[in-house]
Amino acid sequence: MLINLLGCDGCGKSTQLRQVIPWLEAHYDRPVRSLAKRDALNLAAIPEARYFGCDYRTLMYEILPEMRGASRALFLFNLLAIPLCHQPVQPDEIVILDGGWQKHVATEMALGLDEHWLTQLISIFPQPDLTIFLDVEPATILGWRRHNHETHAPYECGNQPDCSDARFLAHMNKVYRILHRQSQEQNWTRIDGKQPATAVFEAITRTLAATFEPTR
Secondary structure, three states: OEEEEEOOOOOOHHHHHHHHHHHHHHHOOOOEEEEOHHHHHOOOOOHHHHHHOOOHHHHHHHHHHHOOHHHHHHHHHHHHHHHHHHOOOOOOOEEEEEOHHHHHHHHHHHOOOOHHHHHHHHHHOOOOOEEEEEEOOHHHHHHHHHHHOOOOOHHHHOOOOOOOHHHHHHHHHHHHHHHHHHHHHOOOEEEEOOOOHHHHHHHHHHHHHHHOOOOO
């Protein structure tokens, strides 16, 4: 069973996952795990990934912005493929993605890559049983970040060295428009992510409960 929770960077996915995973464990008599790009650098579990030779932050904040075009997209999808190929999704478990390959299709499109080519690339990945789109406009995310004194990553700003608010909005507005369109075309479950975090969590768990039969 594969579930994807996606939205623009900063929309609250990781915050929700920290609550959703224990909820799934409490309601379903199956192993539950998450899958994200950083898992590829877990050398204890995936020793063949030792060729990276750097930590995740260096990789994403310093090296990734230097990559160009198709090479960058192939690298990002490889980061997702490494843990997925090492431990494929099993019928008796629940795997939940933090954005996954679908988010990177939108982000790479916003950076100028072809949608058809990107869609063909992700055809190697399994189709999620449920995709939840946390719908939050970038302007709202920017307000949250200003309030919490958070900074932007280069990839969130179109791989520009100037990680300004203006760069973030310019790039993320493109990503948001693509995700919003794809959510309609691909019948993703949309949840208003601007609600309080408790309300978002309740909406996510209602969606999960309506989609899968609980076993506890």
